[in-house]
Amino acid sequence: xxxxxxxxxxxxxxxxxxxxxxxxxxxxxxxxxxxxxxxxxxxxxxxxxxxxxxxxxxxxxxxxxxxxxxxxxxxxxxxxxxxxxxxxxxxxxxxxxxxxxxxxxxxxxxxxxxxx
Amino acid sequence: xxxxxxxxxxxxxxxxxxxxxxxxxxxxxxxxxxxxxxxxxxxxxxxxxxxxxxxxxxxxxxxxxxxxxxxxxxxxxxxxxxxxxxxxxxxxxxxxxxxxxxxxxxxxx
Numbered sequence: 001x002x003x004x005x006x007x008x009x010x011x012x013x014x015x016x017x018x019x020x021x022x023x024x025x026x027x028x029x030x031x032x033x034x035x036x037x038x039x040x041x042x043x044x045x046x047x048x049x050x051x052x053x054x055x056x057x058x059x060x061x062x063x064x065x066x067x068x069x070x071x072x073x074x075x076x077x078x079x080x081x082x083x084x085x086x087x088x089x090x091x092x093x094x095x096x097x098x099x100x101x102x103x104x105x106x107x108x109x110x111x112x113x114x115x116x
Numbered sequence: 117x118x119x120x121x122x123x124x125x126x127x128x129x130x131x132x133x134x135x136x137x138x139x140x141x142x143x144x145x146x147x148x149x150x151x152x153x154x155x156x157x158x159x160x161x162x163x164x165x166x167x168x169x170x171x172x173x174x175x176x177x178x179x180x181x182x183x184x185x186x187x188x189x190x191x192x193x194x195x196x197x198x199x200x201x202x203x204x205x206x207x208x209x210x211x212x213x214x215x216x217x218x219x220x221x222x223x224x225x
Contacts, residue, residue: 006159034212043204043217044160093159103148103165103208110159 002028002098006108013084014116021079021111023094029074030096034105035067038091050077084115118143120207120216128222135192137219139205142186148208149181151190153201154218160204164190195223 003026013019023033031052036044048069049057056069068080077096081088091112095105119142129135137151148167152160164179166172166188172179178191188207192199202218 044215046212046214049212091157104150104162105213107159107161112157 002096002106004030004094004096004106004108006094006111008111009109010112010114012114012116015085016083018080018082019084019113021081021092021094021113023077023079023096023108025075025096025098025106028096028098030077030098031074033071033077033094033096035069035077035079036093036095038093038110044093047079081113084113086115089113089115118146118207118209118211118214120205120214122203122205122216122219124217125220126222127219128224129195131195131197131223131225133195135195135199135221135223137190137192137203137205137221139188139190139207139216140186141188141205141207141214143207143209143214144183144186145209146183146186146207149179149188150206150208150213151177151179151188152204152206152215153199154204155201163203192221195221197223197225199223 005024033050035047047062050069050071052071058064071077093110094108121140151164154160166179166181176193180189202220204218205216206213
């Protein structure tokens with residue numbers, strides 16, 4: 001089955017620093033990946049849709065200059081949280097669909113970001 | 117704004133009972149419906165997908181869809197303590213997947 005690898009699983013950083021999270025599709029090519037954020041006891045909120053070779057599409061209210069997304073290859077998308085602040089502390093989860101027009105998302109294991 | 121509503125729970129059921137989880141959605145154009153299970157601190161995992169009205173069964177799980185009522189449900193038969201988790205309903209139309217806030221299920225041994 002489709003496997004999505006995400007790392008780091010946990011990261012703690014100081015306020016003002018930048019953090020990069022990687023998302024890889026291990027056994028399939030993902031032309032589209034999605035980045036979600038989940039605060040405690042809340043649902044998954046889509047941050048952006050990452051398309052290979054083009055700019056990401058950000059959801060309303062998500063700062064594109066703060067959350068930099070790069071999808072340089074068919075198997076790798078990265079999310080960089082720039083100048084992180086404590087309110088950015090959250091669970092970040094990437095996902096991918098296998099095949100054009102597919103509906104089923106495969107999720108990475110998630111990355112727990114804590115900004116001190 | 118497309119919305120997916122779920123009762124947050126917690127829903128407590130005794131071991132061996134049937135757990136019934138419900139979800140309503142606002143977008144009549146929705147075409148694909150999913151149930152994900154999420155354990156605390158983990159990412160969601162797909163349990164069931166359903167695309168047409170009626171019931172779809174997979175082992176102990178049955179998904180039910182009623183597009184006229186904009187309602188989708190998940191039944192878990194013979195509930196086990198390991199089923200204790202948050203269950204997320206997700207709906208897709210022509211836009212990316214929209215998730216509900218999830219229902220926390222607790223199966224009491």
